Amino acid sequence: MELVFKLLYAFIAAFIASFGFAVFFGNRGKYIFLAAIGGALAWTSYIYFLPISMALAAYVSGSVCAAYSELLAKIYKSPAAIFLIIAILPMVPGADIFNTMKAAVFQDYTLFSRSLNNTLTISGFIALGIIIIFSLVVLQKNIRRNWRNKDSMLS
Structure with missing residues (x-):
């Protein structure tokens, strides 16, 4: 039951944050609400998988986005970017980016390497999830188009 409340809290918080960014970035009408739902779903999936692995959580949340x-x-x-940009924002590793830069300024190389590793891991796996889903979508479109062309050539 504790997990359900944790996920519900994460969903609501990410929805509010994503909604604010959608308004700030100038989304219009129903796209504001829909983009905020995407951010909330992505963050909730990240929180759900985080106890298993940070990399898996980032990958799954990027894929969900x-x-x-x-x-x-x-x-x-409409373009997918309208929804994708807002949905990604809750997962941006802002604290790790800040810690990386702070450690670099203060020359704390241990914290710098740890924070940089976390930042690159999270960012890389989010990007990997997005790339794989977008590649599958393009592959599916190409297969469908080739299948239609094959049918028209046989007729």
């Missing part, structure tokens, strides 16, 4: 963005782009016939 990309899949959600592509789905809404298809439904609303």
Whole structure:
């Protein structure tokens, strides 16, 4: 039961943060709400998988972002970037970026390497999840197009 409340709290907090960024970045109408839902889903999936592995959590949340963005782009016939940019924002490793720069300024090389490793791991696995989902979408579109062309050539 504690996990459910933790995930619900994470969902609500990420929704509010994503909603604010969607308004700030100038999304319009229903796209504000939909983009905020994407950020909340991505952050909730990150929190859910975080006890298992930070890398897995980042990968899954990046994949959730990309899949959600592509789905809404298809439904609303709009660019996926409208939803993707807002959905990614809750997962940006801001604290690790700050700690990396702070450690670099104060020449604390142990903290610097640890923070840099966390920053690059989280960012890399988020990007990997997005790239894989977007690649699968492009592959699916190409297969569908080739299948249609094959049918038209046989007729």
